[in-house]
Amino acid sequence: MKRSYVMAGVLIAVAVLYLLVSSTGTTANFFLTIEEFRALDEDLRGRNVTLSGAVIGESIHYDASIPEVTFTIVQIPGDRKEINVAGGLAAVLAMAVNNPDAAQMDVVYRGVRPDLLQHEAQAIVRGSLQPNGVFHADDLLLKCPSRYAEDLPAQIED
Numbered sequence: 001m002k003r004s005y006v007m008a009g010v011l012i013a014v015a016v017l018y019l020l021v022s023s024t025g026t027t028a029n030f031f032l033t034i035e036e037f038r039a040l041d042e043d044l045r046g047r048n049v050t051l052s053g054a055v056i057g058e059s060i061h062y063d064a065s066i067p068e069v070t071f072t073i074v075q076i077p078g079d080r081k082e083i084n085v086a087g088g089l090a091a092v093l094a095m096a097v098n099n100p101d102a103a104q105m106d107v108v109y110r111g112v113r114p115d116l117l118q119h120e121a122q123a124i125v126r127g128s129l130q131p132n133g134v135f136h137a138d139d140l141l142l143k144c145p146s147r148y149a150e151d152l153p154a155q156i157e158d
Contacts, residue, residue, distance in 0.1 A: 033078040034103040037129075050126045051135065052076060053105060054096040055142075057119025069113045069140075073123050075103040089143075093120045109137040116142035 031050045032040075053073025060071040074096045077083055086092045096102050097120055107125055117123070121144045125137035 031078075034073065034075045034105050036078070037105070038103060048126065048128055048138075050124060051105060052078070052122060052124045054093040055117065055119060055121045055123050056097050056104075059106075060113075060117060060119075062113040064113075066110065067112050069109045069111070069117065070107065071109075071117065071123070072104050072106050073125070074099065074105075076122070089122065090120075093122060105135050106133070107135045107137050109140045111140070114140065114142055116144050118144065120144075 031052075034051060034053055037049060037051055051073070054076050056072045056074060060069065062069050076092050076096045077086070083089055083092050086095065107123070109125070117140075121142050124141040124143075125135060126139040127135060127137040129135050
């Protein structure tokens with residue numbers, strides 16, 4: 001009797017472990033810099049990934065009839081320590097968009113143009129690379145460091 005309970009418990013544990021492993025492999029999302037993404041094997045490029053880069057303002061084009069936004073992002077470091085050593089996120093973004101040798105990625109996002117999509121904003125895009133070499137973003141998150149560069153609110157300072 002006891003043995004059957006142990007066997008049932010083991011079978012349930014194996015089934016749960018199998019489900020966790022199999023679902024994690026198909027839904028895993030990579031967080032990469034542009035250079036890391038380009039270094040991937042071709043078979044991994046079609047998977048959903050998350051990229052981060054600095055927006056080149058003059059590359060932004062918006063077609064309200066679709067609606068669709070196209071723009072280019074350039075390589076920024078993925079390591080927070082490296083960003084801090086370079087003077088912070090605002091400095092890194094400014095250096096990136098002014099570096100003609102920085103790795104670039106063209107991005108297409110179907111949706112209304114976000115207000116924060118501007119020159120030197122940090123864009124975090126989730127999607128996949130299409131066969132034509134353009135990254136199609138399903139999600140677009142933006143951070144404009146100059147907008148958040150204020151001191152800490154008074155209630156946080158003690």
